[in-house]
Amino acid sequence: MADGKAVAAGPPAAVVAKGDAAAGADPALFTFAEFDRDAGERIGWSNYSYWRSTLHMFLRNRVALFLLVLLGTILAFTFLQPLLPNQRSPTLINIDPATGRQFRNLVPSAEYWFGTNSIGQDLWSRIWSGTRTSLLIGIIVGVVEMVLGIAFGAIWGYVRKADRVFTEVYNVLNNIPTTIVLMLLAYIMRPSFQTMVIAMCAAGWHGVARFVRNQIVIIRDREYNLASRCLGTPTHRIIMKNLLPYLVSVIMLQTALSIPGTIGWEVFLTYIGIGLPVSIPSLGNLVNEGRLIMMAPELRYQLIFPTIVVSIITISFYVLGNAFSDASDPRNHV
């Protein structure tokens, strides 16, 4: 360059800060270094991984971790218990061979760990059997609600033309208190396992659909979805690949939360008298039986044992669900 005046040839530069740290530096250092273009590409990477951070956050929550283990143990035991030796059938009415009368209301003992109920059935095996039933209802309802909710919610949220219709239908359904829907349906159908499942699914699916819809509306118009549309990606694949993966965490949370909710409703419906038939032990039935004889303080164990189990299960699911939701929210990954 004609005007080529080198920087260093300007007025002698003076160090104004930091002292002359390099005073004794090797003069060889003042030569040009080799330049590696790819090195520049590699710096600045974040090592952030969504699922790793989620796991990390979750593991930091000690309470949740404890409940996870507890819940896992209970769940496993519920299904293992019938396979163990010396277990009685939950519906067997135990009769004293000496007198020929039922072992009514026996308090907990080495023989009957949780005692017996008012007609001599073994409370220990009834509780595990009941837990099995209630959990099964909870899980089936949770899964069905999710499947229905996601299917309808995804269409509702993503297909603009469907929005109006779905919204109006939802407004009608949502206007009726859940309690009333449940009671009405359970009342109309005969008391049975299926009735419980159908009634609870009917009462809950639209809430899930609404939730999924809102989530999808939030992410539907983000640019990456527009990009997929420009590339001609069919709607079903956009929903499967672009939308649902973002919802995995919230969907898991909703399922986890619907299980304790379902158990709660089951107990409630049983109390009203339209729950499961007495012949099927369930946590609702057990609590209800216990309630009927709670006036006698010495028999309250019949209420307290099932209550403890219900509480542990529901609290665990609830806390775990929330802990997972917190952990899976990228905003909390600080």
Add this chain to the structure above:
Amino acid sequence: MDGRKPILSVRDLVVKFDLRGRTLTAIRGASLDLLEGETLAIVGESGSGKSVFTKTFIGMLDQNGRVDSGSIEFEGADLAGYATEAEWLRVRGRKISMVFQDPMTALNPLRSIGRQIQEVVEMHRGMSGRQAELAAIELLDHVGIPDPVRRFRQFPHEFSGGMRQRVVIAIAMACKPRILICDEPTTALDVTIQAQILRLIKALQSDFGFTTIYITHDLGVVANVADRVAVMYAGQIVETGSAEDVFYDPRHPYTWALLSSLPQLGVKGKPLFSISGTPPNLFNEIKGDAFAPRNPRALRIDFELQPPMFQVSPGHQAATWLLDPRAPALEPPAAIQAMRARYPGGER
């Protein structure tokens, strides 16, 4: 420094953030003098720390951030040592005000514009009721909002982006601050509105006589507003000087790169000067000059030792080993030489 006194002096400021169990050093020993009455522009890319740097002046770092060391001297006190809210309330919003980037979200949507200005007036000027209301209306008028009496009762959603930014500026003016920090005040606005807002801030500055700090990544805006410029990279100030110094005679390779990669200085049809790679990850320890890995003409020493601030001329400093007498001579890129030629003062 042309005889003016510094109103705010920052020395060797280090700011750290705790994130995901790791520590990020956002400001890595930055020093700066702000001179009474001037407009200083701090230029830097996102993540360079320019925003964090100024947030420390009013104690508004995020919860997980802290000033690790260094000092911020203002009116005889060291702001870096402030810990309690009570201490900060003596400064924040009274002596030093701030205007934020996005006027669409900076106002409470549920309270009228007037009430939001009035509450600052009441708080800082000891006025109340009708008197404060009148003062608020006067402020609205001063920032160029037509029909201020009617506008006073309206809500933020009834204002356009530019008008909302004027309201935010009115709020910042309410206490007649000594320093106004404008954090990218026009980035979210259209260019035509941007020009008007920049003009407004200049007019207010001459009316009220405060000192302004601009944070921006837009060198065009810098050229428009700044008396002095500080260039930030990876949490450090790498060059400071008057606007003329920095635009027509920059010395740091990063400043060169920044300027010459601007399309305005490019020649159509030819590739622009471009900087490869991306800024460094501030979670990592940085050895030597943070810009070295992206600098094709880096010296060996740039990878070994952090360069000190070299004085180029009075008021112009740059932190690069190129200014060391032992360094080899290096031509700035063509675009910079062209800029230098455009300076009417000619050869500097």
Add this chain to the structure above:
Amino acid sequence: MAKYMLKRLAQSVVTLFIVVTAVFLLMRLLPVEGYLGERYDKLSPEQREAILQKMGLLDPWYVQIGSFYSKLAHGDLGTSAIYRKDVPVLQVIAPRVPYSVRFGLVAMALSLAAGLAMGVHMARYKGRFWDRTWTVYIVLINAVPSAVYLLFIQLYGTDLLKVPLLFDKYKFQSWVLPAISMSLGGIAGYAMWMRRFMVDELNKDYIKLARAKGMTSSAIMVRHVMRNAYVPMAQYLPAAILATVSGSIYIESLYSIPGMGGLLVDVIQRQDNPMVQALVLIFSSIGILGLFLGDVLMAAFDPRIKFAKSEGAR
């Protein structure tokens, strides 16, 4: 605003119509025994048919629904079949309304006051002792089935207060436990939402500006955060009404309070179809009214709603 409310009102009326029709049709799916009650076994098939014919239950469904609506228009909800045989439903329900209304209002007021206060308290001390303590409460209320904890409250509460287990309308103390029980769920719900909305507001940009203005934290909390958090809260008012409805059903039955909720449980257990239908309709109407009020409230609080697009449901 008026236009919005009118539109919302029309929506509620349509919803009500659909709900009433749906409930009516669902009830038709039930076997007719429920209309005959204990008489069923004693009657000959001819007699049964005659009675059912007289009640109009053998007509085609569209004739039934027509007569149902014309009766409804005259305020006739039908006649009880079993619970109080041949007494008009409204006559059975009427004396019970005051109890339900009183408990409902008290419970709502209580849950609003205590819930909001708790939520504000939690947001103020976010992540610290009180926040955690109230969180435990909220978790327990949400996770433990209400049928269980309400029972224990009745059991030990009555003991503690030295009142009879069952409701005695002449004893003031007797009102306390049911009212508190009814509001427990509402308190937890309100506290949780209030806390969340306040925390949401705290993260917004305008809070940053408010801080930069030099406002104290407490002034920001009161003048900006709390006030703004009330707006989204308004939409949860109906939820509380619904919760109170649900709660009342269980609690009234638990304490044998002569209100509508307890009545519903009774008539369900005794399979009195006309009574069930009438009560379900009443409770659904309360729900619909609650949601309508919630939307109106929200519109009244939020200056933006005039301009907001009606983006589907809330």
Add this chain to the structure above:
Amino acid sequence: MSDGTDKLLEIRNLRVDFPVRGGLFTAVRDVNFSIRKGETFGLVGESGSGKTTIGRAIVRIAQASSGEILFRGRRINGRITRELDSEVVQKIQMIFQDPMASLNERAKVDYIVSEGIINLGKFKNEAERLALVEKALLEVGLLPEFASRFPHEFSGGQRQRIGIARSLIMEPELVICDEPISALDVSIRAQVLNLMSELQKSKGLTYLFIAHDLSVVRFITDRIAVINKGELVELAETEELFAHPLHPYTRALLSAIPVPDPILERKKVLIVYDPASRDYRTDKPAWTEIAAGHFARANEAEAAEYRRLLAR
């Protein structure tokens, strides 16, 4: 340039409406322009001017309410055949503004880049697909090993290049660039601009470059159309537009761009555009060719004045 040049894309009387509460909002009206093969056409406007809507109407994310969009002389808006549809999907690609939002965070770069060719079934087997992905990544200056990573591992500039690779793999003819560099850091912008120019040369691409920043547009485009409130106000070759801006809005816009030169910037005179200053009550404005290739929206009186201005 003569009119004999090949018109790759032509837009005639385009109008786009969006439903809003209580009626329709017209985002774009009466828009006419054409893009020649191989050129870079700039569309400049402020936020809400409708510039993005035009781009989206061309890739058919937004629906044209009336008017025609012709690609190689064939109408591509409204109902079209399946063959034409997949041809358009392939030949017209889009690069988005926000590199942080325009990549699917839950998919690997591999899927993101090959999404388009999966849709069109443009490969015979997995090996061929991988080869295509690798080629596309290399072309935008990324390492092939990046294919197995997730987007969050990349910086803004790298992500934008992934977005470009996703378009390139389709072998498009026309690329709609919707503010491709405005969300990038200053030091990264030149990288992406250079890359776009290189690709244009090596692949013979045609660009519609949508932006608000006139200084960038000036550097990269051959012709510029200025849009204000849904209507084009002026269209000319780039240097012609900067040398002789006619429409008052264009002049206001030009005067407002900040120039990175303190001395020029301090001397600058700001022109404020006031739409109310003109009287269109009797003499309605229309899209008029003032001089060869220089269009403006003007009524007859204005057109006459613009011609006088150009003659000087």
